[in-house]
Amino acid sequence: MNTTPPAAEPPPADLLLAACQESVLLVDAQTLCIAAANPAAEVMLHYPPGALAGLPVSQVESGLSELFYWEEVSAGEYRTLTGVRSEYQRRDGSTLPVERSVRPVSWQGRTWLVISSHDISSMLMQEQLNARNSALLSTTLEATVDGLLVTGLDGRIEHFNHRFAEFWMLSPDLLQGSAEGIRQAMLQQMVDRHAFELWWLKTLEHPHHDYSFTCVLRDGRVIELSSRPQILNDRPIGRVTGFHDMTRIKQHETALLEARDQAQAANQAKSDFLSHMSHELRTPLNAILGFAHLLREDTDEGSREMVGHILTAGQHLLALINEVLDLASIEAGRLRISLEPLDLAPVIEDCLMLVRPLAQARGITITLQGAPAGQYCVIADARRLRQMLINLLSNAVKYNREHGSVSIAVSYTDHGMWRISVTDTGLGMTDTELKQLFQPFSRVGKHQNSIEGTGIGLAFTRKLALLMHGNIGVESEAGTGSRFWIDLPAGSLPLADRCPPQAEHEDSSSPQMATLLYIEDDELNQRVLQSVFARLRPQFCLIMAGSLGDGLQLLEQAHPDLLLLDLHLPDGAGLGLLQCIRHSPSGRTLPVIALSGDSGIEQAAAALESGFAGYLTKPLDIDVVVKLVDDMLAAHRLGG
Structure with a gap:
């Protein structure tokens, strides 16, 4: 006997549109089959239009709790459900988390169930992410060695970690009590509670600012507090204060x-x-x-x-x-030094004059690798610098071999220092002996008993170098020799010290005093211009440089009125040298005359086009050189 109820006409479509933004299923309460579905439900469950009609609802709602519900419906119990989370079975077998509501509706003597639902997969993912972040934050807060206290803008305590409770030795009963009780327990442990209260009040009055405070507790602990604003949507909503134990520090x-x-x-x-x-x-x-x-x-x-x-x-x-x-x-800090700009040339000559007799007695030659007056300027104490150099030179002679040699040279370092190097051909030192240098009363090497000395000189020299904001160093190889050097800050000599005094018989119509910088690596060419200007323009101060690097250094020290630049230098050549000069602050507008062995018209035109003020070819015509320099100086002064 067929007991299947006759088909009935479903309710009007407006019942399905009651929640048109959600998916809607209409289920016959007697057959438990889907009578109709709106398009949103078909899309959500991956069914083509009309395919859901006639399917048992258990094919979609297959969860255990849903089965229990439909059993109740079969028994005639119709309950309204609101906001129940469930899982739907899609056509392809995948599941979809949803939140559904069920509402029974009577129509033409039969009961229909309207199921509205929406996809909550994104919401669940966000909830999981929030839960993970919350767990991570909670773990981080509890794992830190600092106590943390979170308060509202009014100072009300909202949260704290367990380290905070340990920090202030708060009892469980107190933690369950009021925020004011916790604050009073903290204040009672402070030596100066008034200072803390003033600081705390300042943090509340200025919620945007960071503040720190150090307080001493009655048990001797020293606590550093650091308070920062808690920001939400660019607005402060409270403060987070950290408590760090600084006692051991x-x-x-x-x-x-x-x-x-x-x-x-x-x-x-x-x-x-x-x-x-x-x-x-x-x-x-x-x-x-x-x-x-x-x-x-x-x-x-x-x-x-x-x-x-x-x-x-x-x-x-x-x-x-x-x-x-x-x-x-x-x-003892009682040694006083007077730092001033010093020309190295006369200082070195004075020291060599004192050491040469000692060197001559042993057949040792001393050579000076070019230190012209006015070229090398250091910031140092003149008397102490002589002590330092005499110490290095006398050691280079004493610890040298018979008929050996000693050389002294001056160079510029990358750290704004002039380096004075003293190199000898002595017995040298091993790495072990080098480690013992610069220590008071320390003398190294097998020859220490045969050579007169105190073992203090190098230690004293090192301390003097440091007092002058310099340094001292050494390189040595056993059996070959040693090289000691002193680095001292570079300085700039006053113009009166760089230039010779003006001749008394100078005519008032003669060219004015000027400082010229000549960058030339050939010493004979340097001597030629030195002789020319010494005789024809004695009021000019001619400063020499043997390389572009030395020239750039002297350019900043001397601030010359005119630059004579050879276009073939050991560290640069060609018209590009002018760009190096222009990159220097003192060379941006300085007139520069090029000197070259190229006498072609094309080369001269290219030099003038690139920015040189003049072009001179070698061998130099003395009259042309002097006239061009006079004209350039006069034009530069009028232009300045």
């Missing part, structure tokens, strides 16, 4: 300061002792040397030799005492 700082003070006191005591002893020894030693000089003139030949030994030993001892005194003065 402060204890270490205190210990370091105490150790520093003790070291300084010990160093001061040592320096005071050395200074006192040096003065006490030097006073009687001066008398010994003075009387020894007198005795040498009044004694016979045999006694004179013994008095000579007394003088030699006394002078050696006096030198040692003087070095000890200077070293002690540096360590």
Whole structure:
């Protein structure tokens, strides 16, 4: 016997459109089959138009909770459902999370169920992402070693991590209590609660700003507080304050300061002792040397030799005492130096004059690799610089081999320093010996007992170099020799020190005083112009440079009125040299005359077109050179 109920006419379509923005299924409560579906439902479940009609609803709603619901419907129980999460079975077998609502409707004596639903897969993904971020944030907050406190703009406590509770030793009962109770528990532990309250009030009055504060607790802990605004949509909604325990750091700082003070006191005591002893020894030693000089003139030949030994030993001892005194003065901070611009040329010549007799006695040659007056200027103390150079030169002679050589040279470094290098052909040093250099009273090498010395000179030289904002270094190879150098800051000499005084008989119509810079690597060509201007324009100051690099350095130091530039230099050639000059601040508008061996008209025209003020060919016509320089200087002064 067929018990299937006769087909019935479904409700009007407007019932299906009640929630037209969602997917809608109309289910016959007696057959539990889908009577109709709106297009949104067909698209969501991947069915073609009309294909859902007649399907059992269990083919779409296959979840366990849904099966229970439809069993209730079969038993005649019709419940309204609202906002129930479920899963729909699509035509391709995939599942789709939805949120559905079921509403029973009576029509023509039969009950129909209207199911409206919408896809919540994106919402679930966002919920999972939010849950993950929340878990990550919570784990991070709880894992930090700092205590964290989150408050509202009114100072009300909203959240804190477990480290915060441990930090302030808050009991479980207190944590369950009011925010005011927690704040009072914090204040009771502070040495200066008033200062904290003022700081806290300032953070609330200025919610956009970051603030920090350090407080000391009654148990001796030192806490650093750092408070920053909590921002949402570019507006502050509260504050996050971190509490960091600085106790150990402060204890270490205190210990370091105490150790520093003790070291300084010990160093001061040592320096005071050395200074006192040096003065006490030097006073009687001066008398010994003075009387020894007198005795040498009044004694016979045999006694004179013994008095000579007394003088030699006394002078050696006096030198040692003087070095000890200077070293002690540096360590005690009492040594005063006077830094000023110095021309290296006369300083080096003075030192060579003193050292040459010692070198000649051993057949050692000393060469100076070009240090013309006015070219190299350093910022240094003149007297102390002479001490430093004499120390390096005398060591280069003393520790040299017989008939060896010593050379001294000046070069520019990449750090704005002039480097004075002293190179010898001595026995050199090993890596182990090099590590012992520059230490007071340290003498290295097998020859230390056979060569007179105190072991203080290099240590003293190094300390002087550092006081002058410079440095000292060494390179050495055993059996080959050594090279010591001193780096000192580059300076600029006053014009009066760079240029010779104006001749008294100079005519008032003669060209005015000027500074010329000549960049030329050939020494003979340099000498030619030096002789020309010395005789025809003695009021001109001619400064020489042997390379483009040295010339650029002198350009910034001397600020010349005119530049003579050879177009064939060891570190550059051609018309592009002018661009290097123009990139220098002092060379942007400076008139530059090119000197070249190319006498072709094309080369001269190209030089003038590129920006040179003039072009001179070698060999130079003296009259042409002097006239062109006079004209360029006059035009430059009128233009300036």
